[in-house]
Amino acid sequence: MNESGTPTGGHAVVIGGSVAGLLAARALNASFEQVTVLDRDTLPADPVARRGVPQGRHVHGLTARGAAGLNSLFPGFLDALTAAGAPRADALADYNYYLDGHKLARAIADTPNYLATRPLIESLIRERTSALGNVTVADSTEVVDLIAAEGRVTGVRVRPVNDEQAGHILDADLVVDAAGRGSRVMTWLAALGYPAPEETVVRTNVVYVTRHFRQEPGQPGGRQAVVSGAYPANPRSGAAVRQENGRIAVFLAGMLGDEPPTDDEGMRAFAATLAAPEIAELLGTAEPLGEAAKMRNPASSLRHFEKLDRYLDGYLVVGDAMCNFNPLYGQGITVAVLEAELLESLLRDGTDRLARRYFAGSARLLAEPWALATGSDLRFPGVEGVRNPEDEQAGQYLSMLRTAAATDVGVAAAFLRVANMLAPISSLFDPALAARVQKSAPQHAPG
Ligand SMILES: Cc1cc2nc3c(=O)[nH]c(=O)nc-3n(C[C@H](O)[C@H](O)[C@H](O)COP(=O)(O)OP(=O)(O)OC[C@H]3O[C@@H](n4cnc5c(N)ncnc54)[C@H](O)[C@@H]3O)c2cc1C
Known part of the structure; x- marks a missing residue:
């Protein structure tokens, strides 16, 4: 975009029309004359799970930061979520939350x-991104290769999914790879x-x-959600969430x-081993x-593109193609939001x-969520x-903090x-919070 607000970037192509790709397109839209999002799936008109995103059938938590970010990128987004029936809930007041086997104070x-x-x-992100004047979302179109010349990307080779013989090159000034965990970024870079x-x-x-189960009044556990986290003494986890x-x-x-x-x-028996009895009761x-x-x-994996001393100009990587988190911490969508905010800025x-x-x-942006998730996993x-x-010392303190969160609402709120x-x-690690942790949980937490 130049000083008069006119897009100057030419044509941007985004590989993958899922959450990270659509959010990247939203970020690019003010700076590129044309943005084309390509997805090999047939994208459904209704909010239903689809083949290219198998995780779509699984529970997805949206962090409060991710929700706020979506609402800034698309004003009115959260109203649309609630209008579609998604409950709004406070992660402490409206949940039964079990952390390291302890039920958190409410x-x-x-x-x-x-x-x-x-x-x-x-689907709400897609609806809003597709409505942007210069963004085209083309489905049933697979990107099969990356085209480059003289050190920079010049386009992608695409083909319709129902015709293996057809195909053509789509010129691009920028290519954003949002193809998820199956991205061919490593193969394409090596080939070039x-x-x-x-x-x-x-x-x-x-x-x-x-x-999924039919909602009954009072389920689960009289709350909007019940969450039972894994911890070393019981590496199993579970949740039951009204949607x-x-x-x-579940x-x-x-x-x-x-x-x-x-x-x-089998599911009932597995759930009965969790700290939260409400989940087995519901089942x-x-x-x-x-x-x-x-x-x-x-595995969780983080790719360090920032450390490369030789790289292809005009080729960005976002979402799960860049960093794939343990799903238990519900960070993927939020990270895609943060990357879109970064790109726009x-x-x-x-x-x-x-x-x-x-x-x-x-790399700076990912350091925090990566440390949060892997610190817990390790x-x-x-x-x-x-x-x-x-x-190790920090880990011992955080175990005490998790125990303290069972009785001290201030500690529980800080953790959440x-x-x-x-x-x-x-x-x-704020000294005032650390003092509360010491007071509430003088013993080292089990596990
Ligand atoms: C079991 C599970 C649970 C999860 N739970 C949570 C959660 O609770 N909270 C959370 O925030 N995140 C969660 N995640 C992560 C979250 O789903 C992703 O971070 C988020 O969907 C962003 O992914 P993405 O857009 O990068 O990739 P994806 O959603 O995987 O999408 C990739 C897209 O690229 C398309 N594509 C791939 N290759 C090509 C190609 N060559 N040409 C054209 N199109 C192509 C695919 O069809 C697909 O649409 C979970 C993940 C898993 C596996």
């Missing part, structure tokens, strides 16, 4: 959550003679099972090879709506050296990943504000 934490299905969130970015990997081997369309979604998750079953009896009485879905997430200074500036900024002895000795990405992890 109070208002000022962490508004919107309990929507992922297909609803995606560029080095691959280093990857940090934390292997958790999480298996996720979700099933739009009169449904309650998810169960195991780690390190422990797989939740998908049959009625004993609620009417299922369809079969359970299962998904594996072997960088484009105010034009497109010069955009890839370098973007990767430097996104508490489990079987999880593979690099453990820093200096983190960090989990909702409204406050940095450093806020948990």
